[in-house]
Amino acid sequence: MKTSDLSAKKKIEKARAGLVMDQPFWASICLRLEMIEDKAGGLTETMATDGKSIYYYPPFVDALSLDEVKGVLAHEVGHVILLHPYRRGNRDLSDFNQAGDYAVNPILKEAGFKLPEGSLDEQAFHGKEVESIYTIIHNLPKKPQGQGGQGPGGLKGQGTGADGSQPDKPGGGGSQPGKPDKAGPKKPGPKCPDPGGTGGVMDYPGTPAETKQAMEEQKISNIQAAQVAKKQGRLPGSLDRLIEDLNEPTVDWREVLAQFVDSYSKNDYTWSKPNRRFLGSGMFMPSLQSPSLGHVVVLIDASGSVSEVELRGLVSEASGITEMYEGVELSVIFFDTRTSDILQITDETDLKKLKIPKMSGGTDYKPGFKAIDKNGLTPVCVVVLTDGECSSFPKDRGVPTLWVINDTETAKRFKPPFGDVLAMPGNETD
Numbered sequence: 001m002k003t004s005d006l007s008a009k010k011k012i013e014k015a016r017a018g019l020v021m022d023q024p025f026w027a028s029i030c031l032r033l034e035m036i037e038d039k040a041g042g043l044t045e046t047m048a049t050d051g052k053s054i055y056y057y058p059p060f061v062d063a064l065s066l067d068e069v070k071g072v073l074a075h076e077v078g079h080v081i082l083l084h085p086y087r088r089g090n091r092d093l094s095d096f097n098q099a100g101d102y103a104v105n106p107i108l109k110e111a112g113f114k115l116p117e118g119s120l121d122e123q124a125f126h127g128k129e130v131e132s133i134y135t136i137i138h139n140l141p142k143k144p145q146g147q148g149g150q151g152p153g154g155l156k157g158q159g160t161g162a163d164g165s166q167p168d169k170p171g172g173g174g175s176q177p178g179k180p181d182k183a184g185p186k187k188p189g190p191k192c193p194d195p196g197g198t199g200g201v202m203d204y205p206g207t208p209a210e211t212k213q214a215m216e217e218q219k220i221s222n223i224q225a226a227q228v229a230k231k232q233g234r235l236p237g238s239l240d241r242l243i244e245d246l247n248e249p250t251v252d253w254r255e256v257l258a259q260f261v262d263s264y265s266k267n268d269y270t271w272s273k274p275n276r277r278f279l280g281s282g283m284f285m286p287s288l289q290s291p292s293l294g295h296v297v298v299l300i301d302a303s304g305s306v307s308e309v310e311l312r313g314l315v316s317e318a319s320g321i322t323e324m325y326e327g328v329e330l331s332v333i334f335f336d337t338r339t340s341d342i343l344q345i346t347d348e349t350d351l352k353k354l355k356i357p358k359m360s361g362g363t364d365y366k367p368g369f370k371a372i373d374k375n376g377l378t379p380v381c382v383v384v385l386t387d388g389e390c391s392s393f394p395k396d397r398g399v400p401t402l403w404v405i406n407d408t409e410t411a412k413r414f415k416p417p418f419g420d421v422l423a424m425p426g427n428e429t430d
Contacts, residue, residue, distance in 0.1 A: 008058035025229035047199035051085030078104035086215035099134035101196035299368035301386035336361035
């Protein structure tokens with residue numbers, strides 16, 4: 001029987017069998033995912049995965065060669081291996097899909113897979129994580145609706161879905177597939193966008209806690225599959241390093257932030273209030289006064305490359321930390337090449353009323369620190385949330401400073417002239 005005579009279901013089965021024979025690493029992950037036929041094209045007009053299943057649209061499969069079907073299956077598996085169904089957060093789904101394609105496709109091509117014509121690949125994005133690529137893509141000017149073809153900077157399909165429609169932007173009133181309903185499971189949404197035409201990625205269908213658990217389980221599956229392929233001598237060195245990086249132990253940025261702030265609190269002892277624990281034994285010992293902190297300034301990069309949910313997440317964490325202390329002042333200053341008014345956060349009510357100013361210029365770290373001096377602020381420490389894509393630093397004022405970078409790879413390269421650097425990977429502000 002000719003390949004062209006195979007039904008979509010049979011072609012999928014044959015392609016999976018081919019993976020088992022030729023690509024054991026990819027096959028191991030693929031076989032864990034349920035294949036679901038989307039006859040009506042309600043979820044996808046190509047293929048799409050949510051980390052539990054792969055959905056396929058029969059007319060799309062019919063139009064591909066067997067090798068291309070194998071390549072698209074591997075593409076979907078690649079999204080899962082790179083943990084894309086668990087990492088989107090509040091990012092725009094269409095742009096995230098495009099970024100995911102740029103992250104996956106170079107790996108597939110190196111492994112020898114054949115992808116449909118027009119698949120997304122840019123040398124500048126090779127080796128970058130999906131969040132880094134997303135930041136670049138999301139901040140490119142979008143083409144007016146109805147204009148297809150090449151996007152800004154030669155990026156194919158930029159600003160359009162698989163059907164040529166404009167993607168919905170966060171806060172723009174449009175619906176997004178799989179957007180979480182408060183803390184409940186993510187619900188099925190409209191059709192999954194696929195700007196690259198090689199298969200899309202959707203959110204994992206679970207609560208935030210379930211999604212986090214599924215991501216940890218997938219990391220284990222990645223390691224197990226890699227070990228099997230490695231023993232067979234069929235795991236490329238680049239893929240081996242990628243799996244190692246993905247499963248590198250991560251530090252909870254909230255804990256590091258809390259430790260940083262706490263290290264500058266004033267925990268003084270007083271003799272005026274004896275420690276009751278020792279009075280019974282006749283010992284007169286000092287007691288620890290309630291910890292106080294002083295003034296903390298949070299400088300937040302609002303140049304457009306840091307998402308609103310990340311901005312609110314950092315302010316929320318800083319606010320929560322300072323509730324442990326007496327006499328604390330928390331000042332928030334947004335900046336790009338200018339600064340916002342100083343916002344004083346004293347309680348949760350102030351936090352809820354906080355409005356993120358619309359600032360979309362470049363990034364310059366000097367204005368934020370100048371605002372501290374200009375307004376006579378004397379903070380015990382400064383926390384800066386930024387994308388790290390800036391080299392305009394102020395002089396060191398001798399104030400303890402923590403630079404929180406919203407991307408792991410950028411954090412590795414970020415070398416400020418003073419202060420400590422902390423990565424806030426992905427979007428963990430659910």
